[in-house]
Amino acid sequence: MTTTDTRLAELWAGCLKNDRKQQELLYRALAPKMLAVCMRYATDRDEAQDILQEGFIKMFNNAHKYRGEGSLEGWVRRIMVHCAISRYRKAKSVVLVDDFSDDSFQSTNHYNTHGLEVKDLLKIIQKLPQAYRSVFNMYAIEGYSHQEIGQTLGISELLSRTNLCRARAILKDAVNKMSGSEQFSLAG
Numbered sequence: 303m304t305t306t307d308t309r310l311a312e313l314w315a316g317c318l319k320n321d322r323k324q325q326e327l328l329y330r331a332l333a334p335k336m337l338a339v340c341m342r343y344a345t346d347r348d349e350a351q352d353i354l355q356e357g358f359i360k361m362f363n364n365a366h367k368y369r370g371e372g373s374l375e376g377w378v379r380r381i382m383v384h385c386a387i388s389r390y391r392k393a394k395s396v397v398l399v400d401d402f403s404d405d406s407f408q409s410t411n412h413y414n415t416h417g418l419e420v421k422d423l424l425k426i427i428q429k430l431p432q433a434y435r436s437v438f439n440m441y442a443i444e445g446y447s448h449q450e451i452g453q454t455l456g457i458s459e460l461l462s463r464t465n466l467c468r469a470r471a472i473l474k475d476a477v478n479k480m481s482g483s484e485q486f487s488l489a490g
Contacts, residue, residue: 310374317365329358332375336382342439343386345428353389357382383444387454390436426476433457434469441466 310331316324337354344350361381368377427435436455440446441462446454448462455462 307373314365314368314374317362325362332378333358335375336378339379339382340386341424342427342443343383343390343436345432349389353382353386356389357385360385383440384454387436387440390432391456422480423477426473426480429476430469430472434465434472437462437465438469438473 310328313324313328313331317328333354336357337350340350340353340357341347344353357378361378364381368374427438430438433455437451440451440454441448448459448466451457451462452459457465
């Protein structure tokens, strides 16, 4: 067990006793990583912070359900993902190709010669329609299977595959456009 894991275990023990100070310290220790998870599902930082808040409330309310199997951080991460998906389900409407416009990827930022940075890729992912973004994140980043995605989002396995394919195509096009504009700006 690493020192970080040991520290988290100590904080968790305090949380189980409803020690508010330990809860705050655990929140401070995990919030930055969990906010990054939430940002992948949210359309902007405010929505990500709302998901983060909901996730931590859910985590503290269900603290007794963590059995110590696997890492605490992994358990909290799954809660955050489920909160993001839950939010998606509540706001769910039929989202297909028509929901996406090519104009939404126009950018005035300049990129360095080393390619896109992580924050730039995150912005591109955040501009995906919600259905595509959820499937892309769950499959490519969280490692869910299409069957699991379908069950979680209440869609068919085929629709999960289709949404992933469309998300990848949109992302590829956006990256190509940004790379093309980078080459143009470097030439002139």
